[in-house]
Amino acid sequence: MGRHRGCPSPKTIQEIQLRLSRNILFQHFFVTHRAVSRLFKRAVLPQGRGAKLLLLLLMEHKADSSTEPSSNSFPDSDAVSSRRDFIGRLAAISAGLTVAVPFVGSPAADAIRRDRVDPADKPDRSDSLDCALDVNGKKVKLSIDTRTTLLDALRDRLGLMGTKKGCDHGACGACTVHVNGARVLSCLTLAVMAQNKKITTIEGLAVNDELHPVQASFIACDGFQCGYCTPGQIMSAVGCIEEGHTGSDTEIREFMSGNLCRCGAYPNIVDAIKVAAAKMKRGVS
Amino acid sequence: MRPFEYGSALDASDACSKGTDRSSFIAGGTTLIDLMKLEVMNPSRLVDLNSLPMRGITIDDKELSIGALEKMSAVAANPIVATNYPMISEALLQSASPQIRNMASIGGNLLQRTRCGYFRDTSTPCNKREPGTGCSAINGENRMHAIFGTSESCVATHPSDLAVALVALDASIRLQSAQGYRLLKLEDFYLLPGQTPEKENQLQPGEIITEITVPRLPLARKSTYVKVRDRASYEFALTSAAVGLELDSATIRDARVAVGGVGTKPWNLPQIRQALIGKQLSEEVFRSAAKQAVEGARPLRDNGFKIHLVQLTIIRALMNLGGLA
Numbered sequence: 001m002g003r004h005r006g007c008p009s010p011k012t013i014q015e016i017q018l019r020l021s022r023n024i025l026f027q028h029f030f031v032t033h034r035a036v037s038r039l040f041k042r043a044v045l046p047q048g049r050g051a052k053l054l055l056l057l058l059m060e061h062k063a064d065s066s067t068e069p070s071s072n073s074f075p076d077s078d079a080v081s082s083r084r085d086f087i088g089r090l091a092a093i094s095a096g097l098t099v100a101v102p103f104v105g106s107p108a109a110d111a112i113r114r115d116r117v118d119p120a121d122k123p124d125r126s127d128s129l130d131c132a133l134d135v136n137g138k139k140v141k142l143s144i145d146t147r148t149t150l151l152d153a154l155r156d157r158l159g160l161m162g163t164k165k166g167c168d169h170g171a172c173g174a175c176t177v178h179v180n181g182a183r184v185l186s187c188l189t190l191a192v193m194a195q196n197k198k199i200t201t202i203e204g205l206a207v208n209d210e211l212h213p214v215q216a217s218f219i220a221c222d223g224f225q226c227g228y229c230t231p232g233q234i235m236s237a238v239g240c241i242e243e244g245h246t247g248s249d250t251e252i253r254e255f256m257s258g259n260l261c262r263c264g265a266y267p268n269i270v271d272a273i274k275v276a277a278a279k280m281k282r283g284v285s
Numbered sequence: 286m287r288p289f290e291y292g293s294a295l296d297a298s299d300a301c302s303k304g305t306d307r308s309s310f311i312a313g314g315t316t317l318i319d320l321m322k323l324e325v326m327n328p329s330r331l332v333d334l335n336s337l338p339m340r341g342i343t344i345d346d347k348e349l350s351i352g353a354l355e356k357m358s359a360v361a362a363n364p365i366v367a368t369n370y371p372m373i374s375e376a377l378l379q380s381a382s383p384q385i386r387n388m389a390s391i392g393g394n395l396l397q398r399t400r401c402g403y404f405r406d407t408s409t410p411c412n413k414r415e416p417g418t419g420c421s422a423i424n425g426e427n428r429m430h431a432i433f434g435t436s437e438s439c440v441a442t443h444p445s446d447l448a449v450a451l452v453a454l455d456a457s458i459r460l461q462s463a464q465g466y467r468l469l470k471l472e473d474f475y476l477l478p479g480q481t482p483e484k485e486n487q488l489q490p491g492e493i494i495t496e497i498t499v500p501r502l503p504l505a506r507k508s509t510y511v512k513v514r515d516r517a518s519y520e521f522a523l524t525s526a527a528v529g530l531e532l533d534s535a536t537i538r539d540a541r542v543a544v545g546g547v548g549t550k551p552w553n554l555p556q557i558r559q560a561l562i563g564k565q566l567s568e569e570v571f572r573s574a575a576k577q578a579v580e581g582a583r584p585l586r587d588n589g590f591k592i593h594l595v596q597l598t599i600i601r602a603l604m605n606l607g608g609l610a
Contacts, residue, residue: 129291188314236383255383258385
């Protein structure tokens, strides 16, 4: 049974979550108590995986619908959860609370967010362009600068932090999403050009409470270490399988070459894809 | 990224009328957005071509036609292309990554800019980026650079694999402008850097590539693309060879060879054709033909290895096709 390096096995979910909350990696992801409990109950996760469990988070919608301000809309730019808010939310979750924590940023957090994430922080920036996106089945309208990439719109405007910014130049694949069913790089896609198309991110892959087979197989096969590339790997793997390029390990590696993993989890990623491909072929989720 | 206006073209004539020397057309955007982020390209207006009808892959007795907006992945996977022009499929499948191939149009692929590190770095002089500032690569890091077609102004390679295959196959492109359309051999479309490396091809402001046509050639069915890289996948070529052979049992009736990763434009090698036609298949024949390929090559400080490597690349492609590998 795999275990995160240097981490003794945690005994309880609360212990795991408390540990995770101190882990810098955790800042990349959103978790819900319910999601972790469910996976344990279904024995999807063996006990003792330690801090790697945090990577459940990226397999999971960033929050249960109960924690969203509205089930049919995204938090927009004025109400997106900042990392600071998230840590607060996490503490509440870790403490076993299941209360809804709304995506409302404090003025200070908003200022930090603007300083940090503004995709085009030039004096002449204007958010004057109307942009209608269809993300994970939800339609949302934004006013954006023409320069906003789909990646920045997803992360900074819609609060969908599962899609990761790696190189921001199309070299690493961390930002992979599906547009009209095809895997593409959101960092090289202008948001305005993604209008009238169906966008699916890692948060939209699971159907209700059911993980996508590729998400489940990445957990089962330990297809990651730090997890930063994992959402992109999973989105790309779904494309790889659906395109029919899982005939051999070599073919999988070739058709996954657009996704870099600095931890070098490639052997387990290949295993995860083989397992998921077999399941999907059999129609098992 | 600097500010720009965005607009979608309604049709081809609308697109042409919106094209100026300060605007850029955008299709897949995989080169353009990258270079705009680096502020290497700074158009004040983007004209989106994606609503135009330039799509479809068809074949008749004379030629293969591919709409310029077709994605690299769609062309690579197309059975007509894979059967009749395996070299094109192979060149595309060895280009970029699956995600980029799902985004990039093949018209745009032919217009992608060089991967020269100095071109992409706005803190260094580059004649291609800023004419008259000088070439940093000629006496700098030039391991990836060209050995053919270079000038005192520029030694950057053309990065497209597809273009190498298309040049080998004598492909043409159809260009549309407000004045009408014209057909150009792809090989003639590309310009050598000379004293004006900023001008890479014959495309005029407001002109768009609408279609690529490739003649039916018997040798195209027996063709291949071999690419040698620093890593196994998702990397630009050190050297590459697009090779087609038409055989009459063991006699070579016709041959085409073009090479990539070595030229300032996709580098066609008609002289190899003459060295192969009428000869019997053998490694020796291939070696002697490949030797002719590198006549006139001008190595730089770091890229002399390409003179040897490109010969091996050509030989490997010929051996694979001739069944001698």
